[in-house]
Amino acid sequence: MDKKKILIIAHGHPDVHKGGAELAAYQLFNEYEKLGHTVTFLARSEEAPHGGAAFSVRNKENELLFHTRQDDDFLFSNIRTRYIWSELRDLLKRLQPEVVHFHHFFLMGIETLLEVRKTLPNVKIIFTLHEYLAICNANGLMLKPNTGKLCSKASPRDCHNCFPEKSPADFFMREMYIKRAFSVVDRFVSPSEFLKQRYVDWGIDSSLIEVIENGTPEIEHELSASATTSSSFSKVRLAYFGQINCFKGLDVLLDALQLMDKETRLQFVLNIHGANLEHQPLEFQEKVYSALKRLKGTVFLHGPYENHELPELLTEIDWMVVPSIWYENSPIVIQEAFRSGVPVIASNIGGMREKVVNEVNGLTFSVGKPLSLQSVLTRVSNNPDLLAKCKKGVQKPESITETALQNLALY
Structure with missing residues (x-):
């Protein structure tokens, strides 16, 4: 050319x-x-x-x-x-x-x-x-x-x-x-x-x-842990990546975990990697911090991350959750999850719906509905084979x- x-x-x-x-x-x-x-x-x-x-x-x-x-x-x-x-x-x-x-x-x-x-x-x-x-x-x-x-x-x-x-x-x-x-x-x-x-x-x-x-x-160095599944761990490992604001749906995810009975919730761990919570409306901040307090021991807030750190962070999770309540166009985090072989749980709208095919390379739920997300997460905990099935369906994204x-x- x-x-x-x-x-x-x-x-x-x-x-x-x-x-x-x-x-x-x-x-x-x-x-x-x-x-x-x-x-x-x-x-x-x-x-x-x-x-x-x-x-x-x-x-x-x-x-x-x-x-x-x-x-x-x-x-x-x-x-x-x-x-x-x-x-x-x-x-x-x-x-x-x-x-x-x-x-x-x-x-x-x-x-x-x-x-x-x-x-x-x-x-x-x-x-x-x-x-x-x-x-x-x-x-x-x-x-x-x-x-x-x-x-x-x-x-x-x-x-x-x-x-x-x-x-x-x-x-x-x-x-x-x-x-x-x-x-x-x-x-x-x-x-x-x-x-x-x-x-x-x-x-x-x-x-x-x-x-x-x-x-x-391309990931510069192969990370051997990327092949690990939750069968090696006692908990289902979820992660949220990206900006924390009113439209990314983190509060929907936290609400879904709070809707679970204690026994089910103890089967999960959620790591939040994101920035700018302190710049959001006070009401939203209070809602998130209140949920974090009630979900202590299950949810961990780690703050911002550098993009080059993402492949390593993805080796430590089973599912990425993308719960946005707006029409995301083409979230790069989904591409990066698939690049590392990680299936995605996402809202069923916009560009997210194009990328995440239910029970093929991830799972979808009704946008903005904590009860729908809670139902999907409960399925994940009750059906360990879902992870292996969706990991198998993940295709490497375009380079x-x-x-x-x-x-x-x-x-």
């Missing part, structure tokens, strides 16, 4: 913001380097630039931080800091990429798309859609703020009902403004069919969206190399 000059743009650097989209973009950047392409990683940063410059170097010369901000959270617009666009244009002219691959517009200003097209009229612009922010004003969660119910499709009238301070006309104009920026994109990438369909329903031509999974790097080659073919 011909070598390409590629610019990857993300809304954060994974050294600072450890979200899935940042990690997916950075892993793709590293893989392109290994394949011999000329590639630059440009990540938006909150850090104050040295000497007021728009850009600074992060780790090496082709890893840059873009010091900008989003001023209008409704339109994702960059208003007061547009004076730095001249420096962005200078950077684009200096790099002269053949392809600019966006992994977000959030926090940079959606006009960044338009500036790239204006500066480089013939460049190919690719945009990986990682979530639903363009569609949904409720933090892109597609959850109705007033009821907490899932929403499958947006309209100006329905969005006004969720945010009465904004008129239906405001939401119509928001949609038109975002779609104007999206009109300069040559092709979109979606890591799941579910996410693709949401954007097709919103108005993007289906033929413009290619489904390409977020690949995972980052396979993902990179698919993206390169799209370019």
Whole structure:
């Protein structure tokens, strides 16, 4: 394949913001380097630039931080800091990429798309859609703020009902403004069919969206413990990985354990590896800490982890639990569990449902329903053969190399 000059743009650097989209973009950047392409990683940063410059170097010369901000959270617009666009244009002219691959517009200003097209009229612009922010004003969660119910499709009238301070006309104009920026994109990438369909329903031509999974790097060293099953242990070992917030469903998992009788609950141990609980609403924090106190001896909170630690941590568990209450697109933790041969217990919606096939490579339960999850966990404790069956059904996910080659073919 011909070598390409590629610019990857993300809304954060994974050294600072450890979200899935940042990690997916950075892993793709590293893989392109290994394949011999000329590639630059440009990540938006909150850090104050040295000497007021728009850009600074992060780790090496082709890893840059873009010091900008989003001023209008409704339109994702960059208003007061547009004076730095001249420096962005200078950077684009200096790099002269053949392809600019966006992994977000959030926090940079959606006009960044338009500036790239204006500066480089013939460049190919690719945009990986990682979530639903363009569609949904409720933090892109597609959850109705007033009821907490899932929403499958947006309209100006329905969005006004969720945010009465904004008129239906405001939401119509928001949609038109975002779609104007999206009109300069040559092709979109979606890591799941579910996410693709949401954007097709919103108005993007289906033929413009290619489904390409977020690949995972190979595990550098084989970990012999990865073959162990719970037959070697007296308890069923569960684990939760990722951000701890109101939408990831940790409280649903804790409620499910509390619904069990004491004898059943003593058959489980749950390790929680996650960050940012202290930044959540006080009511949610109190609920989690109260549950942890009641589940002392069964549940252990370990705090944040580094991504390179995950393979080793996964050798110590039987099941990963992904109890999110929103339409997760393509949780990287599921891919990483499967890479290590670990089956997953997940909510039965969104991209989770695409990946986790009930009683094949994991188990599913009714989203947001602690009683449904409790029933699944009780089945696990009563049927030890389920683990062996689901482990056998786990297939190795696409590697980052396979993902990179698919993206390169799209370019």
